[in-house]
Amino acid sequence: xxxxxxxxxxxxxxxxxxxxxxxxxxxxxxxxxxxxxxxxxxxxxxxxxxxxxxxxxxxxxxxxxxxxxxxxxxxxxxxxxxxxxxxxxxxxxxxxxxxxxxxxxxxxxxxxxxxxxxxxxxxxxxxxxxxxxxxxxxxxxxxxxxxxxxxxxxxxxxxxxxxxxxxxxxxxxxxxxxxxxxxxxxxxxxxxxxxxxxxxxxx
Numbered sequence: 001x002x003x004x005x006x007x008x009x010x011x012x013x014x015x016x017x018x019x020x021x022x023x024x025x026x027x028x029x030x031x032x033x034x035x036x037x038x039x040x041x042x043x044x045x046x047x048x049x050x051x052x053x054x055x056x057x058x059x060x061x062x063x064x065x066x067x068x069x070x071x072x073x074x075x076x077x078x079x080x081x082x083x084x085x086x087x088x089x090x091x092x093x094x095x096x097x098x099x100x101x102x103x104x105x106x107x108x109x110x111x112x113x114x115x116x117x118x119x120x121x122x123x124x125x126x127x128x129x130x131x132x133x134x135x136x137x138x139x140x141x142x143x144x145x146x147x148x149x150x151x152x153x154x155x156x157x158x159x160x161x162x163x164x165x166x167x168x169x170x171x172x173x174x175x176x177x178x179x180x181x182x183x184x185x186x187x188x189x190x191x192x193x194x195x196x197x198x199x200x201x202x203x
Contacts (some may be wrong), residue, residue, distance in 0.1 A: 001054040001055070001057070001058065001080055001081075001082060001086065001161050001173055002055055002056070002057050002058070002060070002078070002082070002087075002088070002173075003057075003058045003060065003082045003087050004023070004026065004029065004057065004059050004088045004090065004170055004174075005022070005026075005045075005060045005061070005062065005069075005072075005073055005076065005087070005088070006022030006025050006026030006027075006059075006061050006088050006090045006114075006175075007019075007022040007023070007062065007069055007090060007091045007092075008020035008021070008023035008024075008061060008062075008066065009065050009066050009113040009148075010021050010061075010063045010065065014148065015117075016150040016151060017147065017149060017150055018092055018134040018141065018146065018147045018148075018149065018150075018151060019066060019092055019134075019147040019148055019149050020092075020097070021090075021092045021134060022061075022090040022091050022132075022161070023061050024163060025090050025132070025136075025166050025167065025170070026059050026060070026061050026090070027061075028118070028163050028164075028166075028167055029052075029059055029060055029163060029170060029201075030048055030052065030161075032161065032167060033048075033050045033051070033057070033059075033152075034050075034052040035048035035049065036048055036057065036058065037061065039063070042075065042079060042202065043072055043074040043075040043079055043192050044056065044063055044064050044071055044075055045060045045061055045063055045064075045072045045075075045076060046060065046061045046063060046064045047059065047060040047061075047076065048060075048062060050163065051175050052171065053171055053174045053175035054167055054175070055175070056184055058076065058080055058082075059084075060072070060073075060076055066113055066114040067113045067114065067117055068117055068118075068120045069114040069115075069117045069118055070117035070119070070120055070121025070122065071117075071119045071121060073087070073089070073121060073122065074118075074121040074122055075138060077122065077199050078143065084122065084124060084126050085105075085126065085127070085128070085178075086129045087128065087167070088125040088127070088128045088129070088130060088170065088173055089104045089114075089118060089127060089128070089129045089130070090128065090129075090166070090170075091112055091114055091115055091130075091131055091132070092112075092131070092132060092133075092134045092138055092147060093110070093131035093132060093133050093134065094134060094135070094143060094146075094147065096131060096132070096133025096134075096135075097133050097135055098133055098145065098155060099100070099131075099132070099158055099161075099162045100132075100133040100134040100136060101130065101131070101132060101133070101166065101169060101184060101185045101186070102130075102131045102133075103128065103129070103130045103131070103169065103173070103181045103182050103185055103186060104128065104131075104182070105126075105128050105178040105179070105182070106125050106126045106127065106128075107125060107129070109173070110130075110131075113193050114158055115129060118134060119177045128173065128178045128181075129191070130166065130169060130170070130181075131171070132162065132166060132171075134147065145200060146161075146163045148178075157169060167183050169181055169184075172184065172185075174183065191196065
């Protein structure tokens with residue numbers, strides 16, 4: 001069984017913020033796989049169980065707020081008995097230009113508090129993470145305010161295509177693992193996916 005967790009903050013106030021791009025992706029995956037995210041008090045999250053690419057899959061969005069994401073992820077890991085190498089965490093990234101991807105099989109938090117909370121709670125960092133770039137704010141803009149602000153008009157126009165590429169990345173991770181994802185997406189994140197990279201059944 002595999003687990004994909006999108007990071008963000010619950011509530012309408014943060015729904016369209018850059019920090020919630022992980023939530024946006026998980027919601028899109030739920031629509032694609034035709035599963036409904038439901039509140040699970042045991043795992044402090046909204047979650048859904050289904051199948052993707054022939055694998056059992058859990059989709060989840062922590063309801064703990066970003067800085068306590070580890071509480072939800074550790075509860076999900078325990079409930080569903082997930083190995084860490086079968087966990088993919090999706091987060092925003094200030095150090096990547098808008099729309100660029102970076103996927104890694106392990107590593108540090110890179111200063112992301114949600115990822116750090118998960119590393120602390122799991123007492124390890126050997127889980128896959130997909131970082132989606134939201135760009136850097138202007139020099140006179142506070143970084144915390146920037147990630148909690150909404151996407152601008154120009155960014156919103158590109159979000160659909162970015163989420164679609166991120167969905168494809170997640171599907172490849174489920175079917176083929178982190179190494180294939182890293183080979184395909186870390187090198188090609190600025191370019192459109194080629195037909196050979198897409199999974200069968202995709203247009």
